[in-house]
Amino acid sequence: MKNLFDLKLNDLEDYFLNNNEKKFKALQVFEWLYIHREFNIDNFSNLKMELREKLKHDFTTDMIKIKKEEVGEDVKKYLFLLLDGNFIEAVLMHHDYGYSLCISSEVGCNMGCKFCESGRLKKVRNLEVYEMVEQILLIEQKENLRIDRVVIMGIGEPFDNYDNVIDFIKIINNPKGLAIGARHITVSTCGLVPKILEFADLKLQVNLAISLHAPNDNIRSKIMPINKVYNISQVMKALKVYLEKTNRRVTIEYVMINMVNDSDECAYELANLLKGMNVYVNLIPYNETNNLEFKKSKRVNDFKNILLKCGINTTIRREFGGSISGACGQLRSKEV
Ligand code: SAH
Numbered sequence: 001m002k003n004l005f006d007l008k009l010n011d012l013e014d015y016f017l018n019n020n021e022k023k024f025k026a027l028q029v030f031e032w033l034y035i036h037r038e039f040n041i042d043n044f045s046n047l048k049m050e051l052r053e054k055l056k057h058d059f060t061t062d063m064i065k066i067k068k069e070e071v072g073e074d075v076k077k078y079l080f081l082l083l084d085g086n087f088i089e090a091v092l093m094h095h096d097y098g099y100s101l102c103i104s105s106e107v108g109c110n111m112g113c114k115f116c117e118s119g120r121l122k123k124v125r126n127l128e129v130y131e132m133v134e135q136i137l138l139i140e141q142k143e144n145l146r147i148d149r150v151v152i153m154g155i156g157e158p159f160d161n162y163d164n165v166i167d168f169i170k171i172i173n174n175p176k177g178l179a180i181g182a183r184h185i186t187v188s189t190c191g192l193v194p195k196i197l198e199f200a201d202l203k204l205q206v207n208l209a210i211s212l213h214a215p216n217d218n219i220r221s222k223i224m225p226i227n228k229v230y231n232i233s234q235v236m237k238a239l240k241v242y243l244e245k246t247n248r249r250v251t252i253e254y255v256m257i258n259m260v261n262d263s264d265e266c267a268y269e270l271a272n273l274l275k276g277m278n279v280y281v282n283l284i285p286y287n288e289t290n291n292l293e294f295k296k297s298k299r300v301n302d303f304k305n306i307l308l309k310c311g312i313n314t315t316i317r318r319e320f321g322g323s324i325s326g327a328c329g330q331l332r333s334k335e336v
Pocket residue numbers: 111113115116117152153154156157158188189190191209210211253254255284285286287288289328329330
């Protein structure tokens with residue numbers, strides 16, 4: 001059975017129309033869920049009793065559960081228990097502009113990036129739309145706050161769960177619902193080329209981030225197995241198409257790992273690769289994990305300065321959540 005939080009506003013409209021009901025009822029349901037935060041269908045008081053019964057017959061409003069919370073400085077990590085017993089994590093960050101939430105899109109991950117903890121558990125399954133929506137709803141309810149920005153950068157490769165992630169984005173972006181502005185939503189991919197191209201055609205105002213992490217195939221293939229499927233030149237071609245179609249600036253993520261991808265040569269090579277493109281580089285200080293092979297680079301600032309000198313816009317990602325294993329690449333699909 002579908003969960004009510006799986007449905008976009010137009011899915012709900014179709015449902016009511018197919019059941020010979022007025023379309024506006026969809027908006028009423030949407031407002032109960034996302035404006036009034038009433039999750040019990042019995043309390044949808046502007047719908048007649050029979051209609052509430054029918055909704056209850058056709059949909060669940062089952063919720064995932066917050067199982068554990070860990071608090072760090074300006075950051076809080078949540079372990080969610082899913083209805084089938086699987087676990088995922090989400091991370092809430094407090095910035096001076098407000099709150100951002102990093103959500104998971106899959107249980108486990110199949111991309112196998114060598115430096116990332118999230119892929120240690122191979123992908124078990126996609127997250128359903130409701131499981132992504134509820135990460136936001138439950139944290140907002142629990143903390144009594146509104147989330148300003150959502151980044152789809154937790155466990156999983158969002159473009160490997162493309163359809164659900166797009167529906168999720170449409171639900172949270174809907175001005176009649178959670179109304180999180182498209183420019184306040186970021187989706188990060190390791191470079192699944194066909195999906196980058198599909199995403200370009202949607203012409204959403206959502207931010208796209210691409211995990212590049214290396215300036216050449218030799219290094220990238222060593223740390224990101226996906227590079228053997230879609231190499232850097234294919235990713236760059238897709239990026240160019242995306243930039244042409246959307247006119248949106250793209251973030252290039254580059255995790256700084258000691259002696260792997262942090263040399264001056266790498267910086268120059270990266271600058272060369274990105275020259276003239278409407279992108280900026282977000283350098284991610286490496287968060288050490290159980291995999292002792294990789295260490296934090298001490299050259300983040302030097303690397304940044306070379307890129308800047310070459311005319312490439314560059315920022316360094318603020319470090320959040322390291323002390324609670326809530327930082328990039330440290331999230332896990334298991335309870336520990
Ligand atoms: N699957 C998506 C989202 C992953 S997480 C993607 O690949 O883009 C978001 C970012 O954190 C990615 O750029 C990812 O490569 C990076 N990351 C993974 N492990 C990390 C670690 N240990 N330290 C810092 N960043 C890491």
